[in-house]
Amino acid sequence: MDLPEPTSRPLKSRTLDLVRGRIDMSHGGGGRAMAQLIDEVFRAAFDNPVLDRGDDQAQLDIGAGRLAFTTDSYVISPLFFPGGDIGSLAVHGTVNDLAMAGAVPKWLSSAFIVEEGFPLADLKRIADSMGAAARAVGMQVVTGDTKVVERGKGDGVFINTTGIGVVPAGVDIHARRARPGDRILVSGTIGDHGVAILSHRQGLAFETDLVSDSAPLHGVVAAMLAVAPDLHVLRDPTRGGVAATLNEIAQAAGVGIRLDERALPIRAQVRGACELLGLDPLNVANEGKLLAICSEADAERVLAAMRAHPFGREAAIIGSVVEDAQRFVSMDTVFGGRRMVDWLVGEQLPRIC
Amino acid sequence: MDLPEPTSRPLKSRTLDLVRGRIDMSHGGGGRAMAQLIDEVFRAAFDNPVLDRGDDQAQLDIGAGRLAFTTDSYVISPLFFPGGDIGSLAVHGTVNDLAMAGAVPKWLSSAFIVEEGFPLADLKRIADSMGAAARAVGMQVVTGDTKVVERGKGDGVFINTTGIGVVPAGVDIHARRARPGDRILVSGTIGDHGVAILSHRQGLAFETDLVSDSAPLHGVVAAMLAVAPDLHVLRDPTRGGVAATLNEIAQAAGVGIRLDERALPIRAQVRGACELLGLDPLNVANEGKLLAICSEADAERVLAAMRAHPFGREAAIIGSVVEDAQRFVSMDTVFGGRRMVDWLVGEQLPRIC
Numbered sequence: 001m002d003l004p005e006p007t008s009r010p011l012k013s014r015t016l017d018l019v020r021g022r023i024d025m026s027h028g029g030g031g032r033a034m035a036q037l038i039d040e041v042f043r044a045a046f047d048n049p050v051l052d053r054g055d056d057q058a059q060l061d062i063g064a065g066r067l068a069f070t071t072d073s074y075v076i077s078p079l080f081f082p083g084g085d086i087g088s089l090a091v092h093g094t095v096n097d098l099a100m101a102g103a104v105p106k107w108l109s110s111a112f113i114v115e116e117g118f119p120l121a122d123l124k125r126i127a128d129s130m131g132a133a134a135r136a137v138g139m140q141v142v143t144g145d146t147k148v149v150e151r152g153k154g155d156g157v158f159i160n161t162t163g164i165g166v167v168p169a170g171v172d173i174h175a176r177r178a179r180p181g182d183r184i185l186v187s188g189t190i191g192d193h194g195v196a197i198l199s200h201r202q203g204l205a206f207e208t209d210l211v212s213d214s215a216p217l218h219g220v221v222a223a224m225l226a227v228a229p230d231l232h233v234l235r236d237p238t239r240g241g242v243a244a245t246l247n248e249i250a251q252a253a254g255v256g257i258r259l260d261e262r263a264l265p266i267r268a269q270v271r272g273a274c275e276l277l278g279l280d281p282l283n284v285a286n287e288g289k290l291l292a293i294c295s296e297a298d299a300e301r302v303l304a305a306m307r308a309h310p311f312g313r314e315a316a317i318i319g320s321v322v323e324d325a326q327r328f329v330s331m332d333t334v335f336g337g338r339r340m341v342d343w344l345v346g347e348q349l350p351r352i353c
Numbered sequence: 354m355d356l357p358e359p360t361s362r363p364l365k366s367r368t369l370d371l372v373r374g375r376i377d378m379s380h381g382g383g384g385r386a387m388a389q390l391i392d393e394v395f396r397a398a399f400d401n402p403v404l405d406r407g408d409d410q411a412q413l414d415i416g417a418g419r420l421a422f423t424t425d426s427y428v429i430s431p432l433f434f435p436g437g438d439i440g441s442l443a444v445h446g447t448v449n450d451l452a453m454a455g456a457v458p459k460w461l462s463s464a465f466i467v468e469e470g471f472p473l474a475d476l477k478r479i480a481d482s483m484g485a486a487a488r489a490v491g492m493q494v495v496t497g498d499t500k501v502v503e504r505g506k507g508d509g510v511f512i513n514t515t516g517i518g519v520v521p522a523g524v525d526i527h528a529r530r531a532r533p534g535d536r537i538l539v540s541g542t543i544g545d546h547g548v549a550i551l552s553h554r555q556g557l558a559f560e561t562d563l564v565s566d567s568a569p570l571h572g573v574v575a576a577m578l579a580v581a582p583d584l585h586v587l588r589d590p591t592r593g594g595v596a597a598t599l600n601e602i603a604q605a606a607g608v609g610i611r612l613d614e615r616a617l618p619i620r621a622q623v624r625g626a627c628e629l630l631g632l633d634p635l636n637v638a639n640e641g642k643l644l645a646i647c648s649e650a651d652a653e654r655v656l657a658a659m660r661a662h663p664f665g666r667e668a669a670i671i672g673s674v675v676e677d678a679q680r681f682v683s684m685d686t687v688f689g690g691r692r693m694v695d696w697l698v699g700e701q702l703p704r705i706c
Contacts, residue, residue, distance in 0.1 A: 054601070060419065065415065238383065244383050
């Protein structure tokens with residue numbers, strides 16, 4: 001990173017230089033410069049009456065019932081990638097963790113850790129992207145926090161989003177509800193996000209026109225619940241990919257899982273890139289896909305509901321839950337064999353989601 | 354930081370080496386090593402039935418009413434300091450932001466961004482401290498997230514805590530409720546946290562036996578509300594200190610504020626250290642103090658309630674709200690003059706809370 005441009009002086013009467021300005025330590029100091037940054041970058045991007053009260057906490061009027069509550073930090077590299085950026089990703093990731101409980105996403109907190117010297121223009125681009133993504137799903141960013149760390153003590157921008165959603169009455173979706181005989185569905189092609197990010201990283205010697213699948217999944221979940229209120233399990237296979245997620249479910253529910261490789265939707269570009277890099281698409285991160293487990297009786301109805309939704313057009317039934325005291329996940333391969341689908345041992349693709 | 358010790362292998366049958374082990378990238382990879390870290394460090398520290406469900410979101414059964422919702426990231430240096438550590442601070446800070454709405458703190462999320470090579474023993478010490486602080490205030494850590502960044506892309510540990518509390522019926526505490534004639538109270542001595550952290554930082558040439566005032570304030574707030582349900586404003590003067598907080602209130606409420614320097618409780622050690630370092634105690638961060646604004650009629654009752662509580666023994670009435678279209682904060686000095694109390698322009702004490 002270059003030496004910082006002089007930032008605008010923290011005087012109330014001047015506005016920030018959102019074209020050439022950079023973050024300095026005063027923007028995290030709790031004084032006037034921080035107040036100005038919050039006003040001109042974050043409040044402008046997230047504009048809503050709850051946030052505008054300017055207190056250190058939001059106050060939310062709610063009805064009795066069940067809330068879903070989830071947190072995620074985003075430390076991805078690069079910050080801008082084909083199909084999205086850390087701002088939209090931070091909204092979609094938290095929306096999806098809420099949606100995986102069947103919840104309607106409602107309120108978001110947004111906490112930024114910014115490295116000294118970070119360009120204000122990039123910060124504004126990220127905040128605006130976050131604000132647009134939140135509005136698109138009907139969420140309000142109601143409270144936030146901004147910290148600045150010295151150059152070399154961070155990596156551009158880290159974002160934490162924590163979300164609250166409302167779970168509709170009667171919905172009870174948990175990993176432990178997977179039962180032998182249940183069907184396993186995926187909402188579309190797998191591995192798109194991980195490969196799109198890799199293709200954009202410096203130093204990796206391949207390129208594709210693939211874009212991240214980063215997308216909010218509450219809509220397709222609502223469509224699935226409308227036809228099958230008794231959905232058993234929903235999970236979005238992000239870090240660790242489909243393999244880690246299915247192993248977590250098998251562990252939690254005390255069951256085995258058997259996949260059919262021929263049924264797995266994988267783009268040719270993703271398959272090719274994975275072969276080139278020695279990756280298994282089952283281990284690669286997704287950001288706009290979900291795995292669903294439901295009774296055999298519900299499976300075709302759920303599949304049809306997914307395929308009728310823009311974010312589920314390539315949905316497929318990819319396997320079944322089986323009895324297995326050892327809780328193994330295995331896959332019948334295209335060659336007629338069967339192999340274990342283990343979660344990754346060690347590191348594969350750091351900081352990809 | 355030294356080169357990493359070999360960490361325990363990510364096999365289910367082995368346990369982590371919590372004495373000599375260090376964080377590696379696999380602990381954030383979404384695979385088995387991350388699951389093991391979460392089990393042995395975080396789940397062990399935060400043990401409760403909601404978290405134990407192991408889903409990507411917590412589900413909370415709630416009654417109708419008003420929730421308070423707040424987020425904060427903690428990027429302090431050093432991580433361990435006299436009177437606390439980043440773990441207890443991350444709980445107290447979020448408890449206090451909830452308490453400043455009069456809310457009863459209930460649920461916490463905890464998101465860690467850990468730098469590669471960080472000692473597992475320190476991580477466990479921090480998580481255990483967080484768990485103990487949460488239990489002490491009756492909060493449950495119900496959902497979490499763990500990310501690992503490469504060496505040199507972070508600074509040991511950053512923590513985000515996001516909290517939900519329940520606001521009792523009839524309580525309406527907001528900065529905009531400050532009215533001319535209201536009294537301003539502080540719950541104890543100011544500047545203790547900032548000076549304690551500074552005294553512990555490498556490279557600063559003074560030492561005191563002062564400890565941070567890091568403490569949860571929901572109890573003293575409950576005691577104040579019991580005698581004065583119509584409290585107007587509560588704020589904890591953290592980053593930016595008392596000066597920044599009072600200026601924020603003056604801005605929000607469209608009033609002026611006048612302090613009486615003789616009434617300000619400041620420890621001799623803090624005063625001395627501030628003189629040595631050229632700091633104004635009004636700009637120094639606090640972590641276990643609050644500012645309260647209430648009607649003149651309520652002031653003595655509120656003061657008595659504060660002084661009867663362990664975290665309010667040195668409480669004082671320090672000034673009044675006045676009419677002032679320019680929204681100035683000023684202070685009558687011990688020398689009989691009057692000076693402006695501005696918020697800090699620029700940086701003073703980075704990463705102190």
